[in-house]
Amino acid sequence: MTSTILVALLVLSLVAYVVGRRRAVGFVAGADGKVHSRAVYHGAYVAAWVGVPAFLLMILWLVVQGPALDRLILATLPPPLVEGRTPAQLALVLAEIKNLAAGLVFGEPGEEIRAAAARYARWHSLAGWAMFVVVLAVAVIALSITRARLTPRFRARQGFERFASVVMIVCSVVAILTTIGIVGSLLYEALLFFALVPPQDFFFGTAWEPQIALRPDQIAGAGAFGAVPVFLGTLLIATIAMTVAVPIGLLSAIYLGEFANDRVRRVVKPLLEILAGVPTVVYGFFALLVVTPAIRATGEVLGIPVSPNTALSAGGVMGIMLIPFISSLADDALNAVPRAMRDGSLAMGATKAETMMRVLLPAALPGVMGGILLALSRAVGETMIVVMAAGLIATMTFNPLDSVTTVTVQIVTLLIGDTAFDNPKTLAAFALGLVLFLATLGLNVIAIRIVRRYRERYE
Amino acid sequence: MSTTTDSILTAAPIDWHSQASAARRRKRYAQERNLRLAGLVAITIALGLLAILVGSLILNGYRAFTQTMIALDVYVDPEVVDRNDPTAGNWRQIYDDAIDRALPDETDAERRSINALVTNNARFLIRDRVVRDPSLVGETVRMNVPVSDPFDQLSKGLVQRATPEGQRRVSDLDIQVFDRLVAEGRISRPFNWGLFFNSDSRFPELAGLAGAIVGSFFALVVCFLLSFPLGVGAAVYLEEFAPKNRWTDFIEVNINNLAAVPSIVFGLLGLAVFLGWFGMPRSAPFVGGMVLALMTLPTMIIVTRNALKAVPPSIREAALGVGASRHEMVVHHVLPLAMPGILTGTIIGLAQALGETAPLLLIGMNAFITSPPGGLFEPATALPTQIFIWADSPERGFVSRTAAGILVLLGFLIVMNAIAIFLRQRLERKW
Numbered sequence: 001m002t003s004t005i006l007v008a009l010l011v012l013s014l015v016a017y018v019v020g021r022r023r024a025v026g027f028v029a030g031a032d033g034k035v036h037s038r039a040v041y042h043g044a045y046v047a048a049w050v051g052v053p054a055f056l057l058m059i060l061w062l063v064v065q066g067p068a069l070d071r072l073i074l075a076t077l078p079p080p081l082v083e084g085r086t087p088a089q090l091a092l093v094l095a096e097i098k099n100l101a102a103g104l105v106f107g108e109p110g111e112e113i114r115a116a117a118a119r120y121a122r123w124h125s126l127a128g129w130a131m132f133v134v135v136l137a138v139a140v141i142a143l144s145i146t147r148a149r150l151t152p153r154f155r156a157r158q159g160f161e162r163f164a165s166v167v168m169i170v171c172s173v174v175a176i177l178t179t180i181g182i183v184g185s186l187l188y189e190a191l192l193f194f195a196l197v198p199p200q201d202f203f204f205g206t207a208w209e210p211q212i213a214l215r216p217d218q219i220a221g222a223g224a225f226g227a228v229p230v231f232l233g234t235l236l237i238a239t240i241a242m243t244v245a246v247p248i249g250l251l252s253a254i255y256l257g258e259f260a261n262d263r264v265r266r267v268v269k270p271l272l273e274i275l276a277g278v279p280t281v282v283y284g285f286f287a288l289l290v291v292t293p294a295i296r297a298t299g300e301v302l303g304i305p306v307s308p309n310t311a312l313s314a315g316g317v318m319g320i321m322l323i324p325f326i327s328s329l330a331d332d333a334l335n336a337v338p339r340a341m342r343d344g345s346l347a348m349g350a351t352k353a354e355t356m357m358r359v360l361l362p363a364a365l366p367g368v369m370g371g372i373l374l375a376l377s378r379a380v381g382e383t384m385i386v387v388m389a390a391g392l393i394a395t396m397t398f399n400p401l402d403s404v405t406t407v408t409v410q411i412v413t414l415l416i417g418d419t420a421f422d423n424p425k426t427l428a429a430f431a432l433g434l435v436l437f438l439a440t441l442g443l444n445v446i447a448i449r450i451v452r453r454y455r456e457r458y459e
Numbered sequence: 460m461s462t463t464t465d466s467i468l469t470a471a472p473i474d475w476h477s478q479a480s481a482a483r484r485r486k487r488y489a490q491e492r493n494l495r496l497a498g499l500v501a502i503t504i505a506l507g508l509l510a511i512l513v514g515s516l517i518l519n520g521y522r523a524f525t526q527t528m529i530a531l532d533v534y535v536d537p538e539v540v541d542r543n544d545p546t547a548g549n550w551r552q553i554y555d556d557a558i559d560r561a562l563p564d565e566t567d568a569e570r571r572s573i574n575a576l577v578t579n580n581a582r583f584l585i586r587d588r589v590v591r592d593p594s595l596v597g598e599t600v601r602m603n604v605p606v607s608d609p610f611d612q613l614s615k616g617l618v619q620r621a622t623p624e625g626q627r628r629v630s631d632l633d634i635q636v637f638d639r640l641v642a643e644g645r646i647s648r649p650f651n652w653g654l655f656f657n658s659d660s661r662f663p664e665l666a667g668l669a670g671a672i673v674g675s676f677f678a679l680v681v682c683f684l685l686s687f688p689l690g691v692g693a694a695v696y697l698e699e700f701a702p703k704n705r706w707t708d709f710i711e712v713n714i715n716n717l718a719a720v721p722s723i724v725f726g727l728l729g730l731a732v733f734l735g736w737f738g739m740p741r742s743a744p745f746v747g748g749m750v751l752a753l754m755t756l757p758t759m760i761i762v763t764r765n766a767l768k769a770v771p772p773s774i775r776e777a778a779l780g781v782g783a784s785r786h787e788m789v790v791h792h793v794l795p796l797a798m799p800g801i802l803t804g805t806i807i808g809l810a811q812a813l814g815e816t817a818p819l820l821l822i823g824m825n826a827f828i829t830s831p832p833g834g835l836f837e838p839a840t841a842l843p844t845q846i847f848i849w850a851d852s853p854e855r856g857f858v859s860r861t862a863a864g865i866l867v868l869l870g871f872l873i874v875m876n877a878i879a880i881f882l883r884q885r886l887e888r889k890w
Binding site for chain 2: 170185249250252284324357382387440444
């Protein structure tokens with residue numbers, strides 16, 4: 001149905017374009033050449049008003065239709081099926097009705113369910129046809145109204161350009177809507193979570209055991225949502241990643257910027273960029289396949305106890321991922337130092353190393369620090385490497401050979417599989433997500449501010 | 460000022476050849492050498508890690524590009540299979556007959572070995588072949604059927620025959636049967652087309668990437684259709700039309716911050732809003748594409764703005780000068796000139812989206828799905844999530860499949876980036 005409407009709208013817009021254009025061409029022939037806009041603009045004006053509003057109406061209809069139908073169906077169900085049910089149970093009933101309506105029969109559905117499914121199927125097709133008729137009617141009405149407005153003196157170009165400007169403004173507002181969506185959904189679910197688990201338990205508790213019972217008869221942990229060990233684990237892995245990435249990335253940037261000749265630079269820079277383009281799931285597999293066994297073997301040789309999912313493995317591989325990031329940001333910062341400072345230092349007889357360590361690096365330090373903060377925010381938000389290579393159990397430790405868990409690992413493990421939105425286990429993931437979002441946002445804002453302030457100093 | 464000059468003039472001349480001077484010079488040069496050496500070491504480590512990464516993937520992955528097959532002579536007995544309704548036939552019997560022909564006068568133990576050797580789904584493979592071509596009923600067909608994972612490993616030399624029997628997954632008898640089949644010329648190892656044309660399976664020898672490739676393709680198409688128009692529209696507005704005020708500053712800060720939001724947060728957004736509030740289906744490539752579109756949108760806007768900035772102002776002034784409106788100037792002159800840059804950035808943004816995994820996990824694109832999706836709203840996996848699923852699977856055979864899947868993914872990324880570089884070099888103008 002939806003695709004039929006889309007095709008119909010496309011055809012109608014084309015028809016509208018041709019109609020508007022024809023009409024304008026008629027003006028040119030009739031009104032001794034005194035037509036305000038070119039014929040294409042008359043066509044485009046009509047086509048835009050025919051296609052776009054009807055399309056938006058269709059999207060809105062599709063968004064509203066699903067929930068509205070659900071409400072209606074629930075309202076028609078006999079009270080014994082509905083009364084005293086939790087939202088999750090109601091969702092199950094709805095799912096059963098929809099499956100039945102789609103022809104998927106599981107078990108022996110009751111009489112009421114069968115009737116509701118038949119109703120659902122009927123209403124669903126009715127809604128589809130209603131949408132078809134309404135959307136096309138809007139398009140046709142728009143066609144007749146806009147066509148009637150066309151006259152030789154009609155400012156079709158301005159009209160169309162105003163329309164285009166509004167569309168572009170809407171496009172740029174999408175970015176804001178995304179932010180509002182992120183903040184809104186995280187905040188909403190996190191507040192639901194904090195209604196079940198007090199915030200002080202979450203932010204200061206030291207036990208993280210989210211495996212709570214989903215059904216009353218299930219045997220599971222009591223459920224503890226103290227996130228401190230999760231935060232510490234994140235910090236530990238991010239620290240390991242930075243200890244790998246910062247020296248290697250910074251020294252690479254220094255070498256490539258000051259000591260390497262052009263040929264080396266032309267080869268090495270793109271190779272480093274490859275490291276940045278590798279998807280993180282690949283790094284995760286690399287950690288599982290190569291790094292973790294290597295660390296375990298080394299531990300065995302040295303006689304050190306090594307846990308199966310070491311923080312060192314996840315953090316080290318994450319460090320590899322961040323090398324090109326640090327290196328290119330450091331390179332930018334070093335290049336932003338005015339040439340005169342470098343030349344002056346060299347002219348005074350300083351060696352290249354002295355120029356780098358005593359002039360360029362101190363001058364570029366804010367930029368480098370900003371880059372390191374950006375990399376840190378990446379490390380905190382990185383998901384796949386830690387999901388594949390780090391542990392699941394939250395332990396309070398700073399031993400890199402132990403297994404720790406991170407915020408992102410917990411989000412993924414809490415949300416993979418069943419997602420009922422009414423138990424603290426799944427809601428906890430959104431609380432963690434909110435913390436993650438705020439932490440990375442804070443790091444980024446600080447980093448961008450540092451970089452910008454320092455740039456202004458030399459401009 | 461003059462006092463310093465005086466003191467320099469009156470000071471004793473420095474003896475550059477003295478012992479102390481030379482020592483100082485040596486020390487400074489040593490520092491220089493050390494820094495250079497440290498840089499060189501850092502780069503060697505970085506490139507060495509890259510080499511280990513790529514090397515380990517190739518070493519583990521190349522084997523999955525071939526698959527050991529066993530040739531079975533299948534006699535499709537017309538008494539067992541009805542030509543008009545081949546699906547209902549007794550395929551177990553047909554399969555057993557074919558095994559008998561492959562290994563005549565076998566003992567019961569050998570029989571068990573060969574049953575373990577041929578993949579579990581062999582009789583369904585035979586059935587599907589005959590259903591596709593019912594004229595085979597009554598004929599004897601030679602069919603190549605994959606062998607199961609342990610024997611595939613044996614054939615590829617990954618099972619050491621010298622290890623004690625208890626420690627390998629194939630018994631001595633298994634090896635004897637296998638060697639006999641090899642001697643008869645029934646075992647071959649052709650290119651593994653199944654890797655590209657099969658969908659996911661619990662059995663490594665049957666698992667392929669077709670479903671994931673189709674799912675990723677659908678998701679990328681949706682991502683492109685949403686993020687390209689939105690991104691270009693927003694960028695053109697911000698760069699060419701927007702007044703400089705608080706509102707546009709706010710939008711700009713917003714876009715920059717969105718670009719740095721961890722990808723998993725977009726997954727949470729998709730889960731809460733698209734699945735939770737709008738009730739869209741789980742695991743659907745359409746939802747995946749929408750989440751990826753929101754994620755790539757900031758990148759799209761930023762690259763488009765850079766491409767627009769690169770068009771010199773003289774072009775704009777000339778267009779306005781001959782009487783074009785601002786919209787005409789943008790559509791007729793600025794956008795066509797910026798298009799190569801925009802397309803380059805778009806392809807790079809899509810390549811990033813192709814490799815993105817975490818948000819797709821949260822909207823359920825890591826399900827076990829054994830057929831390619833037929834539409835945008837049917838459950839599917841994507842390439843990176845398929846790799847994640849395989850990496851989690853315990854069977855030995857999935858290690859090389861995972862590495863091979865990664866090589867395929869990297870292949871797609873290399874192709875996309877190569878196209879982007881080609882476009883940039885061929886079409887982009889220097890002003």
